[in-house]
Amino acid sequence: MNYIQIKDLSKSYSDIQALKDLSMEINDGSLFGILGPNGAGKSTLIKILATLVEPDGGEVFVNNINLIKNPRQIRELIGYVAQDIALDKILTGRELLDFQSDLYHMNKKEKYERIKLLINQLEMNDWIDRKCGTYSGGMKRRIDLAAGLLHLPKVLILDEPTVGLDIESRNIIWQLLKDLKNDGMTIILSSHYLDEIDKLADSLVIIDDGKVIAQGTPTQLKNKVGGDRITLKVREFSTHEESKKISEILSSINGISQIIINKAQGYSINFVVDKEKDLLTKLKVELAFSKFEIFSLAQSQPSLDDVYLQATGKTLLDAEISMTGKRDLKKESKQSMR
């Protein structure tokens, strides 16, 4: 059953269009992933769902409640864990949770029980009574997550919750998300970590440049892109001309498709081979005939990165690199300030 419906959502910040007629549906009790490179529009979408940003157009319904018209009712249903962890450095973790529970109008008994449970669940006993200003990144994330879960929300919205975390904290958070989903909570998780979404999400959307470019379960999306992925190099750093010649050779072989020259990886060549055929021997022969030697050849099952690659012609890493330096994070932060 669809618990959240998003229809034709759009949002602009001065000259930048962050979301362009975005539509999607999220099932009740599922873990829904939002995947995309930095600057794709994930955080804007998450902030709209968290009622922090008002969209320019479109509609959002949570449990058939119109989010734009009834934001306070929505706030009761959701828990939000922001990308930038904002804690009060002066308060202890316990005081912060106590403060948060008052904002959600919990009574004393509820408050005490929930705080105790979350402290145990997120393994915070040893440091919960220390000031938040002394916490490591992992501790901050855990207390932030606990704050988002205090009032037992129906929907938990997490914006890049494991960025920069140590493995221990990451595993604790992953396990908790799995447990919460098993308990029936709907979870929306935005991330640019492929493995995170692949391992945790029941279904996902991939967003690029404010638009949905792919939607489905991880398996469905990976199956759509076909056979095994090959990354071929004829030398460590080829030239564009050389790679172009090789791609022409490859395109003449029946059963090889989706040939892409990957500039970010030293003009390596990415392509897809049909599962049923043994094409690698033929490939070696054809390359040798044209006097090319194989420097490296890697074969892998399709990943979500391949889904992104197929849809956009670039890998997620390329997209991240191309965005580096283009975004004015200070300006974006000011724009999103109330």
Next chain:
Amino acid sequence: MELKQYNLYFLYQETVALTKRLFIQLKRRPSTLLAGILQPIIWLFLFGALFSKAPEGFLPGVDSYGNFLGAGLIVFTAFSGALNSGLPLMFDREFGFLNRLLVAPLASRLSIVLSSFFYITILSFVQSIVIMIVSFILGYGWPDFYGLGIVFTTLILLVLFVTSISLCLAFVLPGHIELIALIFVINLPLLFASTALAPISFMPNWLGWLASLNPLTFAIEPIRIAYTQTMNLDVVALHAPYGDLTCKSCISILFSLTVFSLIVTRPLLNRKLN
């Protein structure tokens, strides 16, 4: 899931939580409180000493300069505290903590503003009481019971007036640097362009006009009356260039300014918080 019915208790609960947070911050970082008390006390000592050899009758209606200065410093302390009240909100905006409040299903986001009012009012009262006690120990007098009522009423009005402006500035200005700069620019000139340090009769005509239009003056003069004579609301408190004003008139003007500022700033606060 059953949605909660919102009621006044929720508004109370969230306002108390928000106010409590500000007091925990104050308890663990008391420098603001201490500086707010020490600065006027130092002024009281230094200015009191500076004019200690002034001839008798130098200032009309008071025994000493310290006796005159006390009212000005009490008002200045409350004014400075209220002017700074936007800073915690500005920091919450900048560091994203405000989003934590805005994502919560608050009964009313008015609680964010109310908590700042309560916090600053209590803080100003504590600071003012300490200054009043020090003034008393230095022999600068103590208001009678009725006078105390006037002192605290005046302070509440001033704090409400200035806090509403400061909270608006915290939303309008881009960051805390700009807010601090503005506070720095406003603070002392408003003190010097009021009757806190000298009566209007000592001032050149233009400054006298400025001082008699300055909201601080409307707070200072009734408090000065409370300090120097048996409190009477009909007694003339301010000899302004445009005419004499009684205590009642000064407080009425201050009340009107406060109501006006609350009406004017409300739409902006509503827009920013909703």
